[in-house]
Amino acid sequence: MALMRNIRQYGNNMIELKETESTNSYVLEHADELREWEIVMAETQSSDNGGEIYPVGGLWMSVLLMEEQGLRTVLTGALAVADVLIYAGLSPCLKWPNEVLVHEKRIASIRLDKKGDIAALGIYINSNFHAAELGENTHSSTTLLDELGMEKDLYMLAEAILQSLKRIMERSDALPLWRFLSCNLGKRVRVEDGEVLEGVAEDIDDEGALLLRTDAGLKRLSSGRCTPL
Numbered sequence: 093m094a095l096m097r098n099i100r101q102y103g104n105n106m107i108e109l110k111e112t113e114s115t116n117s118y119v120l121e122h123a124d125e126l127r128e129w130e131i132v133m134a135e136t137q138s139s140d141n142g143g144e145i146y147p148v149g150g151l152w153m154s155v156l157l158m159e160e161q162g163l164r165t166v167l168t169g170a171l172a173v174a175d176v177l178i179y180a181g182l183s184p185c186l187k188w189p190n191e192v193l194v195h196e197k198r199i200a201s202i203r204l205d206k207k208g209d210i211a212a213l214g215i216y217i218n219s220n221f222h223a224a225e226l227g228e229n230t231h232s233s234t235t236l237l238d239e240l241g242m243e244k245d246l247y248m249l250a251e252a253i254l255q256s257l258k259r260i261m262e263r264s265d266a267l268p269l270w271r272f273l274s275c276n277l278g279k280r281v282r283v284e285d286g287e288v289l290e291g292v293a294e295d296i297d298d299e300g301a302l303l304l305r306t307d308a309g310l311k312r313l314s315s316g317r318c319t320p321l
Contacts, residue, residue, distance in 0.1 A: 104131060109135070116213075129156065157211045188302050302314075
């Protein structure tokens with residue numbers, strides 16, 4: 093892991109790493125050196141998180157949070173990304189619990205990790221590279237470069253997402269906004285998390301958990317891989 097630079101960009105401190113196992117892990121390990129809302133970015137991540145690949149050109153960033161609301165914070169992170177993508181002219185939808193899709197393909201994902209009273213919110217956006225670089229995930233993914241036909245300034249993108257995240261976390265209608273942009277609600281889905289459940293994704297509750305109507309009744313799920321049927 094090599095520190096490329098510690099820069100002050102658009103009024104916020106951003107730490108940029110050449111490579112790290114995980115920006116979330118870096119934030120949690122160096123939390124005593126960071127301030128709340130400080131951004132840590134990496135050119136690439138080496139962590140094998142479920143076979144994920146993090147090529148150079150992506151926005152791989154984490155934000156230090158002193159307060160978080162578990163799954164609801166993950167949904168808020170996805171909503172912040174969607175907000176910025178809409179401003180860029182795209183039409184994203186939100187796939188519970190932690191993905192942002194464009195044209196039914198994943199363009200971003202969110203991850204929340206905690207250590208004691210602090211949390212790292214990871215926001216990972218396929219940006220300035222083509223989906224062909226994503227290995228086995230090529231056909232299920234897209235990138236900003238593929239969608240817009242041009243590269244984006246990653247620093248400006250990170251700042252825009254941070255500001256959107258702050259605004260949305262202050263709003264009382266974040267969950268209604270998430271519902272409005274949802275890919276899943278009202279549709280039949282399969283959720284895999286140890287066991288496999290199928291049913292209609294009826295709603296999310298105030299904590300962000302999915303309310304799944306199955307043949308056996310209503311199930312409340314706080315995690316899992318959700319796919320449409």
